[in-house]
Amino acid sequence: MKPQRVGQRIARRLRDDRGNGDVLAMIFIVPLAFGVILLYSFVGRQAAGVQAVTHAADVAARAAALAGSPRAGQSAANAAATNTLSGAGTVCVGGPSVVATATAWAPGGIVTVTVTCTIETGDLTAIAAPDTTKTASSDAIIDTYREFGP
Amino acid sequence: MSVVQRLRSDDRGGGYVLAFIVLMSVLVGAGVSALADAGRVSSAQRHSSSIAFEAARVGAQEVAADGSVFSLDADAARSAASSAAITLASQSDAQLDGVRIDGDEVVVTITLVVDRWFPGLGAVTITEVGRARFSTGIVEEGQ
Numbered sequence: 001m002k003p004q005r006v007g008q009r010i011a012r013r014l015r016d017d018r019g020n021g022d023v024l025a026m027i028f029i030v031p032l033a034f035g036v037i038l039l040y041s042f043v044g045r046q047a048a049g050v051q052a053v054t055h056a057a058d059v060a061a062r063a064a065a066l067a068g069s070p071r072a073g074q075s076a077a078n079a080a081a082t083n084t085l086s087g088a089g090t091v092c093v094g095g096p097s098v099v100a101t102a103t104a105w106a107p108g109g110i111v112t113v114t115v116t117c118t119i120e121t122g123d124l125t126a127i128a129a130p131d132t133t134k135t136a137s138s139d140a141i142i143d144t145y146r147e148f149g150p
Numbered sequence: 151m152s153v154v155q156r157l158r159s160d161d162r163g164g165g166y167v168l169a170f171i172v173l174m175s176v177l178v179g180a181g182v183s184a185l186a187d188a189g190r191v192s193s194a195q196r197h198s199s200s201i202a203f204e205a206a207r208v209g210a211q212e213v214a215a216d217g218s219v220f221s222l223d224a225d226a227a228r229s230a231a232s233s234a235a236i237t238l239a240s241q242s243d244a245q246l247d248g249v250r251i252d253g254d255e256v257v258v259t260i261t262l263v264v265d266r267w268f269p270g271l272g273a274v275t276i277t278e279v280g281r282a283r284f285s286t287g288i289v290e291e292g293q
Contacts, residue, residue, distance in 0.1 A: 029170075036178055043182045047189020054193040058200035110237065138197070139238050140204050144211040 035127055042121060042129045049119040049134050052088035053096075056081040057138035060098060061113040065140035070105045074098075077113045085117060092117035093131055102142070109142045183267040194264045194276050198244050202260040202280025205235035209249065209256035210282035222284035224251040231256050247277065254284040 063080035064073035077100040085096055097116040102109045114137040121129040209231025214223035228249045235246040235258055247259040262276045 032174070036174070036181075039178065040181055040185065043185045044189075047185050047192075050189045051193045051196065055196045058196060062200075062204070136193075137241065138200060139241060141208050141234055141238070143207070 038124055038127045038129070042124050042127065045119065045121065045124075046132060046134075048088070049090050049117065049132075050136075052085050052090040053115050053117050053134040054136040054138070055088065056084040056096065056117075057113055057115040057136040059084045060100070060115060061111055061138040061140035064100045064102075064113055065111045065142045066146075068146075070100075070102070073102070073105070073111065074100045081113070081115045085115075090117065091120045093120050094118065105142070107142050107144050107146055111140050111142060113138055113140075180268065183269065187264075187266045187268050187271070191264050191266070191274060191276065194262050195278060197242060198260045198262045198276055198278035199280065201235060201238045201242075201244055202258045202278050203282070204238055204280070205231045205246075205249075205258040205260075206256045206280040206282035208234035209251075209258070210254075210284045213284075220286050222251070222254045222256070227251055227256050227284075231258050235260065256282050256284075 060077040060081040063076040067073040067076040078098045081096050081098045085092060097114075099114045100111060101114075102111045104110075114135065116133060116135045118131050118133045121131055209227040210222065212223040212226035212230050214221050214226070228251055231249045232246060235249070238244075239246060239260060242262070244260050244262040247261045250257040250259075258280045260278050260280070262278075263273050264276060265273045
């Protein structure tokens with residue numbers, strides 16, 4: 001073959017960029033899309049965690065206000081918050097922290113329960129997702145005609 | 151121009167890359183803000199509902215006694231429910247919208263405004279209603 005024709009063939013091959021887009025997609029876009037999906041999963045998990053912790057605080061406050069003593073109130077708050085978070089599928093690293101206090105552990109007193117949960121993101125290490133801590137507080141008022149002891 | 155120089159100066163597809171980067175940035179930002187908004191709005195709904203219910207419970211415990219006949223003291227119930235709602239809502243941005251006495255039932259309405267992060271969407275006002283009924287003859291939990 002004449003050298004001139006070989007040169008023309010090589011030049012034509014160099015200009016031919018068919019398939020370059022497919023290669024670019026495989027190398028760049030697919031991992032990026034995977035990363036975006038994981039990012040959405042992380043943000044969605046945070047949003048669900050906020051809901052769950054808030055709801056857990058509400059339920060725990062009511063449970064504590066219905067209990068018959070401060071100790072029973074703290075125990076009821078712990079159980080209610082743990083069960084609520086478990087039911088919502090929210091996993092807290094080391095379990096949730098539940099603190100129940102009251103203006104007065106007597107009828108009419110306001111019980112405040114604070115729930116703190118460090119949401120686990122161990123399965124999202126591909127995007128270096130950090131564990132995040134969510135805290136929520138809720139109040140409940142002890143019934144007027146409820147027997148309440150020490 | 152040599153082959154190497156031609157390859158270096160070839161910017162075909164550069165516009166597509168820029169458009170892709172811009173489009174992906176917008177989609178990711180919109181998706182993240184939409185997810186975050188969903189969680190915040192749902193959380194606000196649950197919390198407002200809890201406040202309304204707790205305040206209604208307080209109001210429904212106001213008893214008016216006429217001999218051996220017991221009934222709901224409407225004025226005291228309205229006052230107690232309002233006071234409770236204001237106290238419970240003070241820990242957040244929730245507001246008491248109103249207390250209504252419907253027979254022997256106390257109805258408390260709580261509103262809460264949530265500013266959404268999704269671009270272009272304004273704030274949303276959440277309204278939750280809590281109800282509690284005055285009852286007699288209850289001698290143990292769960293009745």
